[in-house]
Amino acid sequence: MNDSRTLAIEYARQNKDRFLKELMEWIAIPSISTSIEHKDDIQRAAEWAARQLKNLGMENVQVMPTGGHPVVYGEWLGAGKSAPTILIYGHYDVQPADPLELWDNPPFEPVQRGEYLYGRGTSDMKGQVMASLKAVESIIRSGTLPVNIKWLIEGEEEVGSEHLGDFIQSHKELLACDFSLNPDSGMTSPTQPTITYALRGLMYAEIRVYGPKRDLHSGLFGGTIHNPAQALAELIAGMHDENGRITLPGFYDKVRPLSPEERADLARLPINEQTFLQQTGAPALWGEPEYLPIERVGARPTLEVNGLLSGFTGEGSKTVLPAWAMAKISCRLVPDQTPEETFRQLVAYLEANAPSTIRWEIRNLHNASPAITDRDNMGIRALTQAMQTVWGTPPLFKREGGSIGAVVFIQKGLGAESVLTGFGLPDDNVHSPNEKLHLPTWEKGIEALIHFFYNLKP
Ligand code: BES
Numbered sequence: 001m002n003d004s005r006t007l008a009i010e011y012a013r014q015n016k017d018r019f020l021k022e023l024m025e026w027i028a029i030p031s032i033s034t035s036i037e038h039k040d041d042i043q044r045a046a047e048w049a050a051r052q053l054k055n056l057g058m059e060n061v062q063v064m065p066t067g068g069h070p071v072v073y074g075e076w077l078g079a080g081k082s083a084p085t086i087l088i089y090g091h092y093d094v095q096p097a098d099p100l101e102l103w104d105n106p107p108f109e110p111v112q113r114g115e116y117l118y119g120r121g122t123s124d125m126k127g128q129v130m131a132s133l134k135a136v137e138s139i140i141r142s143g144t145l146p147v148n149i150k151w152l153i154e155g156e157e158e159v160g161s162e163h164l165g166d167f168i169q170s171h172k173e174l175l176a177c178d179f180s181l182n183p184d185s186g187m188t189s190p191t192q193p194t195i196t197y198a199l200r201g202l203m204y205a206e207i208r209v210y211g212p213k214r215d216l217h218s219g220l221f222g223g224t225i226h227n228p229a230q231a232l233a234e235l236i237a238g239m240h241d242e243n244g245r246i247t248l249p250g251f252y253d254k255v256r257p258l259s260p261e262e263r264a265d266l267a268r269l270p271i272n273e274q275t276f277l278q279q280t281g282a283p284a285l286w287g288e289p290e291y292l293p294i295e296r297v298g299a300r301p302t303l304e305v306n307g308l309l310s311g312f313t314g315e316g317s318k319t320v321l322p323a324w325a326m327a328k329i330s331c332r333l334v335p336d337q338t339p340e341e342t343f344r345q346l347v348a349y350l351e352a353n354a355p356s357t358i359r360w361e362i363r364n365l366h367n368a369s370p371a372i373t374d375r376d377n378m379g380i381r382a383l384t385q386a387m388q389t390v391w392g393t394p395p396l397f398k399r400e401g402g403s404i405g406a407v408v409f410i411q412k413g414l415g416a417e418s419v420l421t422g423f424g425l426p427d428d429n430v431h432s433p434n435e436k437l438h439l440p441t442w443e444k445g446i447e448a449l450i451h452f453f454y455n456l457k458p
């Protein structure tokens with residue numbers, strides 16, 4: 001069969017080494033969105049993506065300013081009014097790479113070892129954007145795109161997409177689409193393609209606790225002054241009860257319960273306690289005992305300590321009573337919780353529980369809304385069929401615990417649903433040292449996307 005679909009797949013197979021080389025070029029740009037030092041790299045990574053779009057023959061390609069990092073836009077509307085328009089979402093920013101000493105290769109000097117490409121952003125998500133770009137390239141170079149496409153590639157996903165909501169609101173016409181393809185989620189395993197239908201939201205805060213005006217000799221003053229590190233630890237310890245439930249006032253009020261049908265669906269997924277133990281290496285699992293692990297990461301909210309800092313943490317010992325302590329705390333949220341209300345609940349908890357022996361401050365660093373998307377529409381059907389073709393098995397439908405701010409902005413601003421998927425794996429070390437991309441799965445992902453676009457042909 002020598003139809004254009006087959007030609008596109010052949011093109012992808014013949015060009016996979018070059019696709020990988022280009023991905024490595026993009027990975028080499030350290031576009032870390034959280035740090036102001038990388039502003040130029042952010043710009044370079046955006047321009048690099050814009051160049052890819054132009055080389056593909058996309059039109060109206062622009063690196064568009066926002067209140068923060070720029071958005072890369074491009075479109076091809078040549079399939080005409082009778083064909084659907086798909087907004088392909090991606091982000092070119094990455095998380096910080098530290099701790100650097102735990103990497104086996106410098107994070108922005110990608111290397112291939114065995115079946116993997118190692119580097120920051122390989123899986124989350126330059127590799128996923130690249131899979132989309134190269135699926136489209138394979139179709140264009142061997143035939144004609146059967147659908148209209150628009151690209152929305154942002155640079156602030158890893159810091160809460162702060163300016164994307166406004167950007168979408170003020171470019172509704174430009175971004176209008178039938179639905180969005182969002183490959184920023186992932187697969188369950190190399191043999192289990194996955195479509196995600198819910199994401200958790202996020203509320204991220206920083207708490208600082210102050211005590212004495214300077215670090216003190218712990219012998220001269222210990223016993224008279226409430227140690228800020230201890231006070232902060234006491235506050236944090238009180239944020240969960242002995243059953244792992246969060247104690248912030250009203251925290252669970254808006255949590256939408258799971259229906260018995262959905263619980264049964266989730267229970268049937270091939271993911272269990274062993275899966276989590278094996279993926280994490282932790283000695284035992286923890287969390288609300290009345291929920292399955294897959295429910296706890298997908299459909300239940302959490303409160304996590306992301307980092308703690310206080311006092312003397314260098315080598316050896318120093319007898320000091322620190323002047324201050326700091327914690328980064330975030331909550332993963334589920335419908336219908338909101339980050340704003342959750343932040344107020346955290347403030348209310350501190351107001352009620354902070355002792356008079358310390359002063360405290362809190363800042364809300366960034367937020368993302370929880371999302372639930374359609375489980376059946378033309379995009380879902382086209383991708384289901386495509387995955388069946390490539391992997392020989394239909395996709396699993398699941399909730400993911402991560403957050404992507406764009407999904408709700410696109411729902412609210414454009415009235416469009418997202419088809420959430422991706423070709424990263426649970427052991428890709430995203431946000432961790434030695435982030436990697438499983439190349440055979442990535443190559444299948446490119447083929448699946450080629451089928452996906454052809455399956456959408458009117
Ligand atoms: N790609 C992830 C989100 C994700 C991970 C979805 C795994 C599904 C499965 C995304 O890039 C991410 O990490 N987002 C941040 C957003 C936050 C900083 C607002 C997250 O979830 O921590």
Ligand code: MN
Pocket residue numbers: 095124158430431
């Ligand atoms: Mn991420």
